[in-house]
Amino acid sequence: MAPKYHPTPLSGGDRKALAKELGKARAMASMLATQSAEMRAKGEAMIQQADRLLCESWNERMWSDGEPIHPSPTIDQAVNGGFPWLEIRCGRCKTPSDVDLAAMKHPPTTFVHDLASRLRCRKCAKAGRRPSATLLQLTWQPRHPRTEP
């Protein structure tokens, strides 16, 4: 795009004043953009902190009482908060396993507690059973060796 055209004022004083105003406006534009970027970075860092606290709060509740499992963080809150893994335990055979939340096909706005009825134990699935999973903890890395499918 061509730069915006400002008609050149006839008087030298006005030309100087225009140049000064243009310089000020350009400096202001870049200063405001910098401030906006800084503020956004701060905001994102705070959201990340809030997400982490939400995950930690949910973990404490799961550890202390195991319920209610809702409200819970959403998948993207968990991932953003540094807890991209969900530790579950099969309701039937009690085998623990880890779910990679970032790799889930569900929309990132899905609540973690909504996954409970959708996660299946591989072992039991092979035996033709579909028991629901008990949700244990959100973790920053998997805790159990991957069981071969």
Ligand SMILES: [Zn+2]
């Ligand atoms: Zn099982």
